Amino acid sequence: MSSPRSNVRWLTLGLIITLIVINYIDRSAVSYTVEPLTEAFGITKSQYGLISSAFSIGYMVFAFLAGPLVDRYGARRTLLVGVALWSVVTALTPVAGSFAGLFLARIVLGAGEGPGFPAATRTVSRWLPQSERGTALAMIGGVAVAGSLLIGGPVVTQLIAGLGWRGMFWFLAALGVLWFAAAWALLKNTPEEHPKVSEAERAHIAAGQREEERTSSGRIEWRPVLTNRNLWIIAIGYFAWGFIFWGFMYWLPDYLSTEYDLGVTDVGMFAIAPWAAGIVGALIGGVLTDRVFQRTGSPRTRLTIMGVALLLSGAALIPIFTAPSLTVSVVFISLGVGIGFVTGGIWWVAAIDAAPSQPGLAAGFADAAFASSGIVAPSAMGYIVTTTDSFSSGFVLMTGLAVIGALALLVLPRRTGPADQPPSRVPDPESTRVS
Template sequence: MIEGRFGQLGGQHGGGMFWTLAIFGAVWAVFALALLRDLPEESSRVNAAERELIAAGQEPDAGPGRSRVRWRPLLTNRNLWVVAGGYFAWGFMYWLPSFLSDAYGLSVKQAGAFSVAPWACGMVGALAGGVIVDRVYRRSPRVRSRFAVMGVALLLAGCSLVPLAISPTLTVALISISLGVGFGFVTGGIWWVAAIDAAPDQPGSAAGFADAAFASSGIVAPSVMGFIVAGTGTFTSGFVVMACLAVAGALLMLLVPREPVPAAVTATETAGNPV
């Protein structure tokens, strides 16, 4: 029954959406190749004053051009692994809105209408997360303050899924999923900041490392959830897995001791406030 709904929904309506996304992706790629550059001096749209301003904000010993990735300090950075673990756990939350159509046999039109609420809550959560983190960081200018906000948000996201395991009605599902996505998206704009904080001497590589963890979750989640749901015949076990992952990610952010932050970050912290 569950597999039939998956196949019916994807077979009838998936092709057009995939082609639409493919076209948008191709158009974006053309614009990206034409407009985006790695370095300011490679872009004709950056004037001399802008280049001077950018150079003034760089580390004195950074040196010009690109630098090689130093994998050993990156892969042994505990803070970065904590961020990556939390980001991986958060990635499973992206499966939630599609659950509405798959579990309740909604039409594409109905599924679209019901899916508005979770993503609307996600938008509110993302905006609120930025405001909350900024205010918390002003009061406590420490890297760990960001970890605390992210950990609490993930914990609330995991707890929001508990009602689904108890009373999986459509109303309960819509409310729980909306809250879960909303709380999860509080962390949305903070992952890259936290990753860069963990390895400020390699900001691009650090952000890419964290983003790779999130992307791998997008690869793993559909398969894992599909096997769980197909094996048990119910979505409840899938929600238990997601809730546990969210809580585990929260505990990583809140409880795992963090390594001392490199000097590049501590120098930007307010004097006298440990990280």
């Protein structure tokens, strides 16, 4: 009788999910300290806008550059360095002292958080079989993201009320230090490195991996990634979804207050709905992609699911600019965001499928496309609102980009080749065990 299968892979997944939640709360915390920051450091609202953009610049650059580091040195080392860096910067933010100091701090914060998703993607590719990755990455890229946005506001505002705005930053820095300590003790690059992983769990993981994932040497090869057709298609789709995501993340409160004359409390209440819908959508997407893969064995089905979800997400926004009202806006924005979050974790699964031997580099490539939309969307929406005195054209642009991204995912992917083949199978003793 073989030993029972351990479940250390889920502990590892839990560490990564916790990291992403802390990550998103950290990056959004500054938006709740606009008044004290501008007063304490003598900066203007215009300069504050530049400070906000600085994060996305640092994040975009280092998300891409972190990919090779993750593939070369492993997720554990890269994440530990990144968390240490962003925790220090978070602690220093309240004493940055000037516009230049804050601008630099936000760039470095983006650099520290940049390795998060590339490292998470490589961790999932080394710790989970393909049949479990959809749900896992939906938890990381969907539920953790939407959930952190859902709870981030109340958490940060309560910390400010209890500890002051400087104390809030120091508390968040301490959370990063606690995660560092836990990861130092518990996080490993592969199941083979973890002493608590049973032989049955190792075999279960290996049974759902491609050969490239089991034998990858960590050598960085740029050309196969930069010329990977499916990876470019993923980047186009992820930019389109990112434009919707960042557009609502930065502009939804202002839209609700401006268009419908809502107070701060009402805005906060109505703004919760899209992110709550995002959690539901992410869970549906994760379960759906795993079940479809288990039935078909084809990674290409994931691109189809993303394409359909992105198309429906864009279509859901149409009533907002054709028959606007508060009820219509809240309901259909929530639908659009919720359906869009169906894709939340599948981008990372698709990135692994496209370049299984270099998942960190592939994820960094995709994440850079998403981060670039975080630079473009807020400024584009701001320009549209300023020049037209309306949000409608911004929603039209969101819908148009969603259609373009969806068509790319549905029509253009490469139809043959290694990325479309199921993994070579390794016997899983759990399925053949005789007691």
